[in-house]
Amino acid sequence: MRRPARILTIAAAALLALAPVLAEARPGGRASSGSRGARTYQAPPPTNTAPNQARPFERTQTEAARPAAPQAAPGALRPQGAQGGFFGRNPFLAGLLGGGLLGLMLGGGFLSGGFAGLLGVMLQLALIAGLVLLLMAVLRRRAQPAPAGMARTMEGGAPRLGGSAGAAAAPVSIAQADYAAFEALLRDVNAAWSARDLSALSRLATPEMVGYFRDDYAALDARGWRNETRDVRLEQGDLAETWREGAREYATVAMRFSLVDVTRETATGRVTEGDPERRDVATELWTFVRVPGGPWQLSAIQQTG
Template sequence: MVATDFAEARVGRSGSFGSRGTKTWSTPAPTPTAPSAQPMQRSATPQGQTAPGAAARAPGAQPGGFFNRGGFMGGLMGGLLGAGLFGLLMGSGFFSGLGSLSGILGLLLQVGLIFIVVRLVMGWLRNRNQPSYAGGARPDATGPDASRPQPLQRDGLNGTGAPQGAPMGAPLGGAAPRAGFGTAPRGRPLKLDGTDFDSFERLLGEVQTAYGRDDRAALAERLTPEMMGYIGEELDDLAKDGLENRLTDVKLLQGDLSEAWSEDGRDYATVAMRYQLKDVTLDKATGRVVQGDPERLEQAVEFWTFTRTPGAAWQLSAIQQG
């Protein structure tokens, strides 16, 4: 039971939380490192302040049925069909005014009229639901996709002398990603450079180790106030149970930039990271290991979102489990 309670003891053990500006309640773009992320569970950003169209019907979704459609055409067809059914029950056919056309000829004429009306209405509905594309382009058109996430890379040579364009694997490195991908619906594209990627990797290790030491002063420098509140709750829960969570040997194994954008005077970057660390929960009084193996390296895959005002240092603003 103890192992189950503290299976996620590192930073972010309480799930997915934080803020990503107008993209808070949308799913980060998939990457090779992490194809999907858990939805945000806790955030100070109200769901009503998300990007426009976040609650719109999914592409390809159809309306709730022909008879559920309102407006003039829905009322017209509902009246026609309702009157026709009533006429059938009363023995006068769909159109009582055609009672003189008895027999098979009258029946065929009524069926033909109904068929023509239904075809006209269905054609009108089909044209109404046909999506329009700016410039005639379709979402499934072939060609390069500038919004597809790419491995984190940096300009020029990295610290180890790797050539420009080398993909990021272990520490973050390589050629700078193309501007234009990961654009927020209400933001503008943000171009990052090698120093930004170095900051993301450094913050991963510094936040985890500060958490393992319960160093709240160090955490406050590296987290947004909202994130500091959530992480402080986790540390309070550990202290209340007489436990401490030691996190050591943190190392980034793979990372991809999911999204990078600017909005309302702030920069945002969401990064998918797969990293390893030693994660052990101890009883403070006795030093007994409650959960984890001090000699075993564990791996985690998460989306970390960083934010800053232009010219300031990056801070962690959200964590979503992969």
């Protein structure tokens, strides 16, 4: 084996060995996982806490919406009897313009018909100029940007959304108790994750998210590793958006938090990633779902930037 090929093979093997550590540690696997209902494929609005756009979901059970039926391509065959365009509806003008141009190409010239020919030339030139001006006006209208939606404002701690996103569903009123619940879920999910308590995670998260937690545990176990997070502190958070879908209410919250995040070898306790004496800082978008009057549950975790 040539030296460059050997180096590439060793590097690929090293990346495969390290990939589970980088991809599976911390709740959610440091990936965008879960579902945001009908807005799964729509990025949450930016906030002060998370100004960068969220990463699309790498793991989700929500199917993408089917594309609309394609429209007929330009130049497609038309039904018999259909008239196409301005000249199709005005054959006399088309013949007049084509005749003048044809006369020029054959050497007769525009003025071969005397005074009548001169009038024909003037009419044709006026028609050409009018068509050019009409085309320019159409192009200018198409080039103008569409008017933007209303600016997003905050009222009473809940966003009022403008444009198509806000028109899809009325926002959900979020009270101080809800913010306290979001912060508690951040801590409780991490505690249950570190304790490998699937029963607690089933109360705190949707079945879809619990399934991803199981997958991440299995991937860590296959390498003989265990991830633990502790001393989770919410440093900053704000509401990105809320909405209703049928009997469910959704809220997406941007959260910047610090924690101790360490992955160890299960058998020896040797640290494979992280530092038990150092705090890491992460910014994620967590989406919560509930039925009115019920407790919030974690529905999705999205990475930013």
